[in-house]
Structures are given as structure tokens and as C-alpha cells.
Amino acid sequence: xxITSLAITAGLLFAGCQAQEKxxxxxxxTEKVEQRKQEEVKKAEEKAKQEAEExxxxxxxxxxxxxxxxxxxxxxAEEKAKQEEKAKQELEAKKxxxxxxxxxxxxxKEVGPEWEAYQEEQIRKHDEEEKRLEEEGLxxxxxxxxxxxxxxxxxxxxxxxxxxxxxxxxxxxxxATNQSIAQYQEKVNMCEKEQ
Numbered sequence: 001x002x003i004t005s006l007a008i009t010a011g012l013l014f015a016g017c018q019a020q021e022k023x024x025x026x027x028x029x030t031e032k033v034e035q036r037k038q039e040e041v042k043k044a045e046e047k048a049k050q051e052a053e054e055x056x057x058x059x060x061x062x063x064x065x066x067x068x069x070x071x072x073x074x075x076x077a078e079e080k081a082k083q084e085e086k087a088k089q090e091l092e093a094k095k096x097x098x099x100x101x102x103x104x105x106x107x108x109k110e111v112g113p114e115w116e117a118y119q120e121e122q123i124r125k126h127d128e129e130e131k132r133l134e135e136e137g138l139x140x141x142x143x144x145x146x147x148x149x150x151x152x153x154x155x156x157x158x159x160x161x162x163x164x165x166x167x168x169x170x171x172x173x174x175x176a177t178n179q180s181i182a183q184y185q186e187k188v189n190m191c192e193k194e195q
Contacts, residue, residue: 153183158191
């Protein structure tokens with residue numbers, strides 16, 4: 001009876017251990033399944049995030065491409081409008097020139113030699129006026145240059161004036177050079193009197 005009770009006790013202990021082992025195995029198995037599910041969920045979330053980012057990139061690229069195409073279409077439309085406007089203006093200018101030429105030709109036919117004489121007189125007056133203005137401009141520039149040179153000469157030292165006078169005497173004779181020589185000679189003479 002002792003052996004039997006001992007066997008029963010051992011059997012109960014073994015069964016108890018197995019009973020305790022089974023829930024532990026089940027728990028470990030469940031934990032692994034949970035862990036695997038969480039990993040799969042995490043992978044799915046990452047994949048979904050990557051796909052969303054990729055889709056957002058593609059949408060942004062498509063949007064930018066559409067904007068670029070719209071801008072290019074706008075630029076081409078503006079360029080075409082400019083070209084059309086330029087062509088229109090050129091056509092109008094040619095038309096006006098042709099009308100003016102025809103009108104002048106008609107007027108010269110009607111007026112004849114009187115018109116030609118009038119035109120020649122206008123051209124001569126215009127040329128004379130241009131020549132007069134050019135001479136006045138040159139005279140004004142010459143006077144300004146002389147006034148500037150005179151001021152500079154007044155500020156100049158005697159030694160500098162002598163050096164410039166020597167250089168002017170060595171240069172080719174010219175009306176402006178001769179005037180400058182006279183001015184510098186006067187400055188040098190004044191310097192010599194002061195000494």
C-alpha cells in the first residue's frame with residue numbers, strides 16, 4: 001500500500017507539474033503570437049506610412065509638374081501675344097509709311113518744282129541749325145575746359161607749372177596747345193617775379 005500511495009503521490013506530483021507546465025507553455029505561446037501580431041501590425045503601419053509618403057511625394061511631383069506646364073503655357077501664350085502685337089504694329093507702321101510716301105509723292109506731283117525747292121530749303125536750314133548748335137556746343141565745352149584749366153593752374157605749384165610748360169613745348173604745335181603754353185608761361189613768369 002505504501003508503494004501504491006507513493007506511486008499515486010508521484011503521479012499526482014507529475015500531473016501537477018504538467019498542469020503547471022501547460023499554462024506556462026500556453027502563456028509563452030500566446031505571448032509569442034501576440035509579439036508576432038504586434039510586429040506584423042508595426043510592419044503594416046510602417047508600410048502604410050511609407051506608401052502614404054510615396055503617394056504624397058508623387059502627388060507633390062505631379063502638382064509641381066502641372067504648375068510648370070501651366071506656367072510654360074502661360075509664357076508661350078504671352079510670347080505669342082507679344083509676337084502678334086509686334087507683327088500688327090510693324091504692319092501698321094509699314095502701312096503708314098506707304099501712305100506717307102504715296103502722299104508725299106502725290107504732293108510733289110501736284111506742287112512739282114516748288115515743293116522740291118521748299119524741301120531743299122528746309123534741309124539747308126536744318127543743316128545750318130545743326131552746324132550752329134554744334135559750334136555753340138564746342139565753344140561752350142572749350143570755355144569750360146579753359147576755366148577748369150585756369151583754376152587748376154592757379155592751384156598748381158611753380159615747379160609743376162614749369163614741368164607742364166616743358167612738356168607742352170615738346171608736343172606738336174596746335175591752337176589749343178599754343179593757348180596752354182601761353183597760360184603756363186604766364187604762371188611761370190609770375191612765379192619767377194615772386195622769387
